[in-house]
Amino acid sequence: MTSIELTGLSTVYPNGVRAVDELDLSVRDGEFFALLGPSGCGKTTLLRTIAGLEQSSSGTISLGDRDVTRAEAGKRGVAMVFQDYALFPHMTVAQNIAYPLRVRRASRQAQRDAATSTSASLGLAELLERRPAQLSGGQQQRVALARAMAMAADVLLLDEPLSNLDARLRLEARTFLKRLQRDLGLTTVFVTHDQAEALALADRIAVMADGRIRQLGTPKDVFQRPADTFVANFIGSTPMNLLDGTVADAAVSVAGARLALPAGLSVADGMKVVAGIRPEYLQPAAEGITGTVSIVENLGVTSLVTLECPGEVLVGLTVPEHEEPVVGTTMTVAPAPGRLLVYAAETTELL
């Protein structure tokens, strides 16, 4: 097992795009680590740079105590599963899984043994003689994982491992992947643009933008205390309310209301801020933000209510499905205790 240490790592493409920009990151031994961010933020490039499929322009990459910055991809001890699984269509499942051993010129018996043992743990034992075209998306994904495992690598890299699966299968595959990673204890880095997937799977998450890490933390850290408004906006299945306000007398004036600053936070009067409140943490109150119910969306167990507030500000909150308000009525809401986040308008950072 192996840790990953990146220092001052940059990857610049020949066209001048700086896809990874002076990045420092430590992934712990045995950790399940997510690189999360919007399209184009550089997460796939970072993964490919760790794998040795892209050449870094500066900085270092260490796996355990080995500096692999200039090592060839095949010599890094890294297995990568690609977004489209990249299975060989003309080979059977068994041949696909054993391929890394064939490349290393292992004996036929060793190849068969590897295919049998890894396929058993991934529920593929019955499918060994099929070809990829005769498999479902979920089965193809497991063959790609089995092939990566057969490499007996120190580090597993997964590029959008679940994105080719339909929504239902994705949930099943997610649970399966989490259990597999825990059982193997293999240091694993996966790339995703899906915040729910990162929150559900990862021990820790790096939220990326423009080739840099905006926030590094546990799923709880990034969900409960996003470090800036970019992360706040990106994390959460219903978007966080980010409301422009001004501080006066230890309260934020926002959407026609005054919300007390969080305990212990002192901010100068007159400072422009952004009040961040998750829809799940807004609740009906005697005093607070008052608005007219304009839209009610059913989310299953809860409903998302949109309030039109003074100054044309829209505020979202979730309510239990049986407590849906009537469109056109008035509601007053306030953050649950301790749930108001205050960001500096100028820097967008959490205060």
Ligand code: ATP
């Ligand atoms: P996605 O989720 O869409 O795959 P990503 O976060 O993985 O996005 P990258 O694919 O790493 O992002 O791309 C980062 C930046 O580098 C983008 O601006 C992209 O256009 C650029 N880029 C990616 N591959 C190349 C390449 N081979 N040559 C030049 N520029 C590239």
